[in-house]
Amino acid sequence: MKSSVITFPGSNCDRDMDVALKKFGFRNKMVWHEEDELPKSDLVVLPGGFSYGDYLRCGSMASKSKIMKSVINFANSGGMVMGICNGFQILVETGLVPGALLRNKYLEFICKNVFVKINNKNNGYFKNIRNDVLELHIAHNEGNYFCTNDQLKEIEDNAQVAINYCDPEGKIEEPFNPNGSMKNIAGIFNKAKNVLGMMPHPERMIDTSLSGEDGSLFFKNLINNLK
Amino acid sequence: MKISVIVTLKKDVLDPQGKVIHQALDGMGFNEVNEVRQGKYFEIDTQETDPKKAKDKVEEMCKKLLANLVIENYRIIDAQ
Numbered sequence: 001m002k003s004s005v006i007t008f009p010g011s012n013c014d015r016d017m018d019v020a021l022k023k024f025g026f027r028n029k030m031v032w033h034e035e036d037e038l039p040k041s042d043l044v045v046l047p048g049g050f051s052y053g054d055y056l057r058c059g060s061m062a063s064k065s066k067i068m069k070s071v072i073n074f075a076n077s078g079g080m081v082m083g084i085c086n087g088f089q090i091l092v093e094t095g096l097v098p099g100a101l102l103r104n105k106y107l108e109f110i111c112k113n114v115f116v117k118i119n120n121k122n123n124g125y126f127k128n129i130r131n132d133v134l135e136l137h138i139a140h141n142e143g144n145y146f147c148t149n150d151q152l153k154e155i156e157d158n159a160q161v162a163i164n165y166c167d168p169e170g171k172i173e174e175p176f177n178p179n180g181s182m183k184n185i186a187g188i189f190n191k192a193k194n195v196l197g198m199m200p201h202p203e204r205m206i207d208t209s210l211s212g213e214d215g216s217l218f219f220k221n222l223i224n225n226l227k
Numbered sequence: 228m229k230i231s232v233i234v235t236l237k238k239d240v241l242d243p244q245g246k247v248i249h250q251a252l253d254g255m256g257f258n259e260v261n262e263v264r265q266g267k268y269f270e271i272d273t274q275e276t277d278p279k280k281a282k283d284k285v286e287e288m289c290k291k292l293l294a295n296l297v298i299e300n301y302r303i304i305d306a307q
Binding site: 107144146 | 240241243244292293297
């Protein structure tokens with residue numbers, strides 16, 4: 001399976017993502033944001049970081065960069081595109097997934113492990129994953145998911161909520177919402193479910209000696225689904 | 228020609244920075260403040276000389292980049 005990780009000026013989780021993808025069997029290529037064309041890919045990843053120093057709005061400048069035209073075409077033709085953290089912010093700015101990511105409710109940069117409940121397994125990302133709850137890492141200042149009431153209705157009607165912040169047992173309640181996100185939303189799909197944006201970093205949970213293994217479950221499952 | 232743009236968060240979008248500024252003002256003794264909303268201000272110097280055309284172009288810039296219409300409103304201040 002071939003993957004591409006896009007590097008923008010200010011991306012800083014691109015190499016971690018490269019390590020994670022390779023560990024689980026992807027043949028990964030790093031793609032600089034000024035390229036015109038994506039290499040042939042089964043999966044494109046927009047990594048975390050602070051693209052363009054978070055100028056204007058997080059992800060807004062990166063969403064207009066050269067390579068993104070090719071990424072948007074790839075997504076619109078059904079290709080799998082995953083945005084993690086700043087990558088999620090870039091995705092909302094392109095309009096590939098609905099909504100916006102606001103400043104965290106309590107104005108703090110949050111860096112900690114959280115639990116997320118998988119809301120929809122009927123897609124290439126979470127199909128066949130045996131866990132319902134994953135422990136993943138978040139590190140962000142603007143992860144407070146917001147959308148209009150009309151958008152929220154559409155998202156819920158189309159089962160576009162991918163994961164919600166929860167407790168270790170999977171209870172989705174306000175005390176387990178780290179950043180003020182609407183309905184504890186931590187990640188969403190586009191309508192067709194080939195595009196996934198999420199704040200948590202699965203690439204930081206692929207080694208027991210460093211953190212945990214729930215990211216490994218995610219990547220192992222993902223590559224099996226793509227085969 | 229210079230055109231200014233003000234971008235603010237929509238009414239139903241929480242503005243935690245505005246809230247904290249309000250609290251600070253309150254603590255400083257400005258008790259008469261009802262609400263503070265923080266926004267962004269842009270000054271665009273354009274080669275366009277026709278005010279109507281310039282304004283239309285800036286409006287397009289607002290929609291495509293300067294504002295995120297899911298969460299923000301923009302207001303164009305007339306050309307000077």
